Amino acid sequence: MTDGSLGVVQGTLELLVLKTLDATGTLHGFAILEWIRDATDDVLLVEDGALYPALRRMEKRGWLESDWGVSEKGRRARYYRLTPAGSKALRREAERWERYVKAVAKLAPGEAGA
Amino acid sequence: MSGRGGPIRWLFRLGHRRPPPDDAADWEIEHHLAELADRLLEAGWEPEDAWREAERRFGDPGRYRSRMKRIERGRMAMRRRVAWGEFLLEGFAGVWRTARRYPGFTVAVILTLALGIGANAAMFGIVDRLLLRPPALVEAPDQVKRVVIRRPTRTTGELGWGATVTFPDFQDLQAHGGLEGVAAYGFPGERTVGSGEEASRIRTVVVTHQFFPLLGVEPVLGRFFGSDDDAIDAPPTVVLSHEYWRTAMGSDPGVLGGTLELGGHDYTIIGVAPAGFTGVELSRVDAWLPLEATQALQTGSSYWRESRSWWWIRLVARLRDGVSVAVAEEEATGLHRNGRREMIEEERYSAEARIALTPLIAAQGPEPSAEARVARWLTGVSLIVLLVACANVANLLLARGARQRREVAVRLSLGVSRGRLVGQRVIEAIVLALAGGAAALALARWGGSVVRQTLLPGVFFPDAAVNGRVVLVTGALSLLAGVVAGLGPALRSTRTDLAEELSEARRGSSGRRSRARDLLTVAQAAMSVVLLVGAGLFIQSLQELRGRDLGLDVERVVLAGLEFRGNLENAEETDLYMRAAERVKALPVVEAAAATAVPFQFALGVPIRVPGLDSIPELPGGGPYWNPVGPGYFETVGLRVEQGRGIEATDGENDLRVVVVNRTMADTLWPGRDALGECVYIGPRTEECTTVVGVVENAARSGFADLDEPALSFYVPLAQVSQPAQGLYVRGRPGTDAETVAAAVAPLLRSFAPEIRYASAESLWKILEPQARSWTLGATMFTIFGLLALVVAAIGLYSVLAFDVARRTRELGIRTALGAEKRRLLGNVVLEGVRLVALGVAVGLVAAYVAAPYAEGLLYEVDPRDPATLAAVAAVLGAVAVAASLVPGLRATRVDPMVALRTE
Secondary structure (H helix, E strand, O other), rough: OOOEEEEEHHHHHHHHHHHHHHHOOEEEHHHHHHHHHHHOOEEEEHHHHEEEEEEHHHHOOOEEEEEEEEEOOOEEEEEEEEEEHHHHHHHHHHHHHHHHHHHHHOOOOOOOOO | OOOHHOOOOHHHHHOOOOOOOOHHHHHHHHHHHHHHHHHHHOOOOOOHHHHHHHHHHOOOHHHHHHHHHHHHHHHHHHHHHHHHHHHHHHHHHHHHHHHOOHHHHHHHHHHHHOOOHHHHHHHHHHHHHHHHOOOOOOOOHHHEEEEEEEEEOOOOEEEEEEEOOOOHHHHHHOOOOOOOEEEEEOOOEEEEOOOOOOOOEEEEEOOOOOOOHOOOOOOOOEEEOOOOOOOOOOOOEEEEEEHHHHHHOOOOOOHOEEEEEEOOEEEEEEEEEEOOOOOOOOOOOEEEEEHHHHHHOOOOOOOOOOOOOOEEEEEEEEEEEOOOHHHHHHHHHHHHHHHHHHHHHHOOOOOOOOOEEEOHHHOOOOOOHHHHHHHHHHHHHHHHHHHHHHEEEEEEEEHHHOOOHHHHHHHHHOOOHHHHHHOOOOOOHHHHHHHHHHHHHHHHHHHHHHHHHHOOOOOOOOOOOHHHHHHHHHHHHHHHHHHHHHHHHHHHHOOOOOHHHHHHHHHOOOOOOOOOHHHHHHHHHHHHHHHHHHHHHHHHHHHHHHOOOOOOOOOOEEEEEEEHHHHHHHHHHHHHHHHHHHHHHHHOOOOEEEEOOOOOOOEEEEOOEOOOOOOOOOOOOOOOEEEEEEOOOOHHHOOOEEEOOOOOOOOOOOOOOOEEEEEHHHHHHHHHHOOOOOOOEEEOOOOOEEEEEEEEOOOOOOOOOOOOOOEEEEEEEEHHOOOOOOEEEEEEEOOHHHHHHHHHHHHHHHHHHOOOOEEEEEEEHHHHHHHHHHHHHHHHHHHHHHHHHHHHHHHHHHHHHHHHHHHHHHHHHHHHHHOOHHHHHHHHHHHHHHHHHHHHHHHHHHHHHHHHHHHHHHHOOOOOOOOHHHHHHHHHHHHHHHHHHHHHHHHHHOOOOEEEEEHH
């Protein structure tokens, strides 16, 4: 892991994917990862492959649906987008994350930069 | 966004380029790695380094691939489960809708199936006990075998089976190394408990002390017999059955140590057997007694122990682990022949006799009882009834399917897969069948107990008519019935020649009548024919049996027996019987009574000499049989005196020695001459002549078949012999039922003298009835099933014709409008019905003809191809066909042309 980047907890990876697809619409796996890296300034690093089991799980839960298509470069790729259930899940998970962060901030001393 | 994957697919025009499910993960990983490699190449990496770096950043593809696949598999499984659940729910919803819209149809289907399945459930309960399950509570029943002897029979020389052995034979087998043990048990007997007015009878079986341990049973209370209890001078003990303990003693645990007074002796109660245990046989047992101790107590001499000609016990044995049946049989045969070596050398016993070890379930052995054989057939019969019921239900389903043609066509055109529709229909049929099965259980409970009580009273059923196994079998049958009845119509009603169906439906007439429905009706009629023919043949067998001339008036005569307290002299016993005869004659229902020393089913052979004959011929029926009887005997039992006179009161102790011979004896010993006045020397060492004073017709001694085999039989006055009387025959007045007479006689006899401990009375028919049981069972069950099948088939025919008439409303309306005669319309419909049934009858008769030879062994002196029966059944079916066709026929004549032409 490079300096300044954190390992990502599984649950937060799913939240990130949900947020990504909510913002972008339909993406394939690689694009989702790129987007997350861009949006978080490469701070949050994930071993690439870890994305895919997470995508499968979310699809099994009904948060995502997928279909095969052809990418910009002409390769066959699997595209994902949110389902209505996924949108609801996004809101739920985001709320939970907020509460978690606030709780940790209360307990942990200092702030960024110290 | 509409539909799943719609815009994506549209966007990228991928069409159907999807990976096979196993490769999906690979494709996705491949794509990711390719994109990653591209980025690295653009950033200036060398191609091989770029790829390696891409893989490094990705992480171990193998690990992720397997995780993806695992999750995917779980997802697929979940989707399948959900799809199944939806499918089933849709099915249930369909059934509910159908039930509400067509309640009559639903009830008809459920009822029909309930009848069909119920018949099978009831039969299964019976067959299970008779044929399938070993006797209750026996441990490892496969290792327990019955010991039977195979030897040539005296009369025909063919090898016959005998399960009864002598006591010395039993002792011979005790030395067997391959058997863990051998035990002996006697035939069930009735013994009197208590005495006088409150006396009752119980069924007892004598057993040796090895019996209970060999079978692996544990007592519920107390203990079983030990070797000290089973000794000649042991204090008498008794083990009660659970049933008897429950009903006669209220399950009181305090009975241990108490006594039971049996036949004048006190037996100490030492234990109670577990519930449902009846030993090795299927009949009810109230108590078990130790064999040696009881025999020693009841009989003075020891012939039962030493004689090799007194066949009276049966044996069971348990094989040692690892010993094969063949090896054990060899050893047993050796021991048996060794024990009888002397008799074999003297040619008094066959050298070819072998011991065989047969399965514990009697019905699987070499000589299944007649009930068991009939039960086997009845299983087949009840399955036929189920088929008929399924055919009917299929018919009903087809009719309904035809009515819903348009709806089905629309659904198919909307894209619902045919497989799904068929599946829905089959599920509906299964649900209806299960409902029928539930109703069937109620039917089976009632029907099963009725059959058991009336037709199989000799068998003890430990479970209720509906137990766990019956429920399982009923469930399985219901499922099967649902599929069998539902699949055909489901397939038929979802056929894809829609255009034709739709246009036909619009035109209001639909070409041909469904051939499938006609075929089903024909099949039902055929099956009903087969069953009814069976019923007719069995009923005839019964009538043949009952009509057999046994000499004795079986229908009107009652046989009574007395039990005495203490030891009386022979003359005292005879005197009591004579007095009993007088007392009984005073009863208003009694016409006559007479005593005998040899009651029905007993026989006493005595050697005789006739002057002028070197030897007395040996007849197949045996003999000469000696019958000391009281005055008025022949009038009482209904034997016709053909010449001379019968035994009278004047034939006293000090009068001329007289004898009455039977017809066979007269013809055999004095052919062509008048037997009256002839001289007979009765007994091996007499010098005194007994004069023949009468010739009487032949009489049966114990069973229906007796009169087929002639035997020498003669009657002497009781007063002139020292043998005690042992039975009292009572003749009821004409018109009185023999059972009523028996019920009147028994209590009178029990109380008319202080020396009487107990008295019982039974009509002769009741004594003979067990011999007729298999035919009674067959006749009753075939009739019930046959009528059931007939009713179901009639309903089926009615529904087919009714539907047909409804379908042809338009056509009938036109014909009526054009002036067709009502009679012709009616005749038209009825003719259709009769035609279908006639076809079925033809098929059924052919089937009955073909199956006839197999049935021969089950019938009694009846030709299985008896034309009268076949004709009668055909006539019945014809009449039913006409009756079932009348209502639809009448409806056809009442079609209002105006209404008909307007409807579609």
